[in-house]
Amino acid sequence: MDKSHIPESFGVFKPVGHVVVAFRSAGDMEAAERSLAEQGFSAADLVRYTPAEMMAQVDTEIVKASPMAAIGQDLNLIKAHRELAEVGCSFLVVRAPEEAQVDKVTAVALKLNAVAAQRYGRFVTEELIEADGARHQTFESPDTGLDHAVAAAAAIRH
Numbered sequence: 001m002d003k004s005h006i007p008e009s010f011g012v013f014k015p016v017g018h019v020v021v022a023f024r025s026a027g028d029m030e031a032a033e034r035s036l037a038e039q040g041f042s043a044a045d046l047v048r049y050t051p052a053e054m055m056a057q058v059d060t061e062i063v064k065a066s067p068m069a070a071i072g073q074d075l076n077l078i079k080a081h082r083e084l085a086e087v088g089c090s091f092l093v094v095r096a097p098e099e100a101q102v103d104k105v106t107a108v109a110l111k112l113n114a115v116a117a118q119r120y121g122r123f124v125t126e127e128l129i130e131a132d133g134a135r136h137q138t139f140e141s142p143d144t145g146l147d148h149a150v151a152a153a154a155a156i157r158h
Contacts (some may be wrong), residue, residue, distance in 0.1 A: 001047055001093060011059060012079050014120055017097040019105045019128065022081065022089040026050070028112045029090040035108045036094060041101075049091035058082040073125050077118065084120040087116055102128070 007144055023029040033046055049057070058078045065075055081091065096102045102119055106128045109117040117128040 015093055016073055016120050016122050019094045019096045019102060019117055019119050021109045022084045022115040023117060024089060026090045028063040029092050032092055032108050039104050045095040051085040051088050051090060054081055054085035054091050084115055092144045117134050
């Protein structure tokens with residue numbers, strides 16, 4: 001994946017086989033890049049998004065999104081990404097098709113206090129960082145916690 005070939009489903013961002021991590025600062029994102037590189041991830045496995053880049057991408061996708069994108073969490077997720085970008089979060093998209101890779105990305109995200117991290121599968125998108133540390137997801141329902149990024153953005157503002 002790269003910014004000129006953005007994977008989409010129904011007109012919105014859906015990088016299957018990747019983890020999207022939102023960090024409070026560009027510095028945290030860069031520290032995550034270094035840590036992941038030390039663990040064997042290559043530069044080609046990592047795609048950075050500044051807050052402005054993420055906002056622009058989401059704005060474009062919202063305009064062209066199919067009504068089908070609203071059925072699952074895909075449209076909600078890009079809106080949550082925009083909310084996080086509005087408060088200055090930087091994003092790192094990591095190619096992680098294997099469980100062991102996802103575990104490494106999750107550990108780095110937790111260590112660096114990432115705001116959100118989602119694993120994109122073909123049919124399900126999994127939140128890897130719980131908003132309150134205690135909730136568990138319920139398959140394909142509003143209770144999945146995937147919209148918690150909006151709440152996290154509100155918390156960052158204060």
